[in-house]
Amino acid sequence: MRTRAFKYELRLNNAQRTSVEKHAGAARFAWNWGLAERKQRYKERERKDRYTSAMQQHRELNNLKKTDFPWMYEVSKCAPQEALRDLEQAYKNFLTGVKAGRKVGFPKFKKKGKCQDSFRLTGTIKVFPDSRQVQLPRLGKLKLKERPRLPTNTHILSVTVKREVADRWFVSLTVKVPTTPPPTNHHRKPTVGVDLGLNQFAVLSDGRTFHHSKPLSTLLRKYQRLSKALSRKKRGSANWHKAKTKLATLHYRIRCSRLDQLHKITTTLAREYGQVTIEDLYVKGMIRNKRLARTLSDVSFGTFQRLLKYKCQWSGTMVIPADRWFPSSKRCSSCGSIHQELQLSDRQFLCPSCGLLLDRDLNASYNLLDYLWITVTVAESSSETLNACGAAVRPFESPPSPLDGRETMIAARPMKQELSTN
Ligand SMILES: [Zn+2]
Numbered sequence: 357m358r359t360r361a362f363k364y365e366l367r368l369n370n371a372q373r374t375s376v377e378k379h380a381g382a383a384r385f386a387w388n389w390g391l392a393e394r395k396q397r398y399k400e401r402e403r404k405d406r407y408t409s410a411m412q413q414h415r416e417l418n419n420l421k422k423t424d425f426p427w428m429y430e431v432s433k434c435a436p437q438e439a440l441r442d443l444e445q446a447y448k449n450f451l452t453g454v455k456a457g458r459k460v461g462f463p464k465f466k467k468k469g470k471c472q473d474s475f476r477l478t479g480t481i482k483v484f485p486d487s488r489q490v491q492l493p494r495l496g497k498l499k500l501k502e503r504p505r506l507p508t509n510t511h512i513l514s515v516t517v518k519r520e521v522a523d524r525w526f527v528s529l530t531v532k533v534p535t536t537p538p539p540t541n542h543h544r545k546p547t548v549g550v551d552l553g554l555n556q557f558a559v560l561s562d563g564r565t566f567h568h569s570k571p572l573s574t575l576l577r578k579y580q581r582l583s584k585a586l587s588r589k590k591r592g593s594a595n596w597h598k599a600k601t602k603l604a605t606l607h608y609r610i611r612c613s614r615l616d617q618l619h620k621i622t623t624t625l626a627r628e629y630g631q632v633t634i635e636d637l638y639v640k641g642m643i644r645n646k647r648l649a650r651t652l653s654d655v656s657f658g659t660f661q662r663l664l665k666y667k668c669q670w671s672g673t674m675v676i677p678a679d680r681w682f683p684s685s686k687r688c689s690s691c692g693s694i695h696q697e698l699q700l701s702d703r704q705f706l707c708p709s710c711g712l713l714l715d716r717d718l719n720a721s722y723n724l725l726d727y728l729w730i731t732v733t734v735a736e737s738s739s740e741t742l743n744a745c746g747a748a749v750r751p752f753e754s755p756p757s758p759l760d761g762r763e764t765m766i767a768a769r770p771m772k773q774e775l776s777t778n
Pocket residue numbers: 688689690691692693707708709710711712
């Protein structure tokens with residue numbers, strides 16, 4: 357079984373809107389209360405129970421409900437309970453992250469109006485597709501803006517209700533769906549090499565191309581105008597709030613259109629191909645390149661990789677990540693020689709050795725298509741080198757020796773520029 361989430365927008369009336377806001381408020385309050393309590397415990401050094409759990413905290417909060425927070429009876433008990441569980445998870449993530457040497461922040465207090473309003477509920481959750489409704493504990497039946505399409509006879513584990521910009525509320529239903537074994541006919545589907553780039557989002561070795569929607573670039577002027585307008589308003593005023601919502605809505609639109617495009621491409625790749633070779637992009641390092649940072653975050657290769665990975669797992673498609681140093685752009689797909697002088701601005705690939713003239717990205721996708729074959733040949737040739745010289749030579753980092761054969765040429769390491777293009 358695997359978990360899947362289904363997200364729908366809610367159509368709320370005023371009473372329901374107040375009610376979901378109260379729930380989100382209770383969740384935020386519980387989080388803040390729990391965090392303060394944990395911090396207090398930790399300070400008291402002689403105390404035996406310096407560490408606590410979500411369950412224990414929920415019990416304590418329940419006891420305080422009667423006397424201190426009677427307003428909490430207006431919301432489902434799940435909202436604070438789940439918030440405390442999230443807090444516990446945040447603590448665990450922090451501790452394991454620190455141990456592993458990763459950069460993980462300590463849980464923070466949530467500020468009303470600044471944090472994202474959301475809460476999670478468990479228990480009896482029902483979906484009525486025909487009347488387009490969802491039934492949640494305490495909140496009752498809420499209308500959805502579209503017909504929910506959950507798989508039949510699924511058990512809904514939990515629901516997260518979340519506020520997006522411009523007061524739009526969404527439900528995200530988490531369900532368990534049976535894992536269907538991936539179809540065994542995937543080897544009959546075609547193999548493809550995919551070159552990701554900044555001019556075209558993806559160029560496939562069978563000639564298909566996917567254009568960039570590049571949402572931010574198109575809307576950049578609008579974005580600049582709106583953020584200028586916001587900065588000219590008096591902070592906290594009614595007009596400032598209006599301008600802020602406008603800007604946030606634009607942001608949201610950009611995010612949605614970007615994600616939509618990524619979903620379309622990855623679904624196509626996972627459904628129609630049996631094997632996909634793709635560059636293993638080092639996104640974090642690339643974003644550090646300031647000149648490319650905005651364009652790169654705009655096209656979000658990181659999300660692309662994540663989506664492709666799980667979709668291919670579902671469909672049984674093999675994903676082969678090409679080595680980071682594989683010179684997919686500079687290698688001639690016909691004769692295998694490396695074109696060192698290839699510039700970022702060259703849109704055509706003209707091979708100095710054999711005279712092949714080809715679209716640059718298409719040439720790269722051909723190379724990726726042949727990636728496995730090429731690496732195998734290189735590995736074999738390098739093991740020969742190892743026997744001959746007695747020294748370990750890594751296939752992609754060996755210095756370019758006199759160009760006498762195909763294998764040695766492939767082994768030449770690409771220049772830095774190459775990395776930022778791909
Ligand atoms: Zn050539």
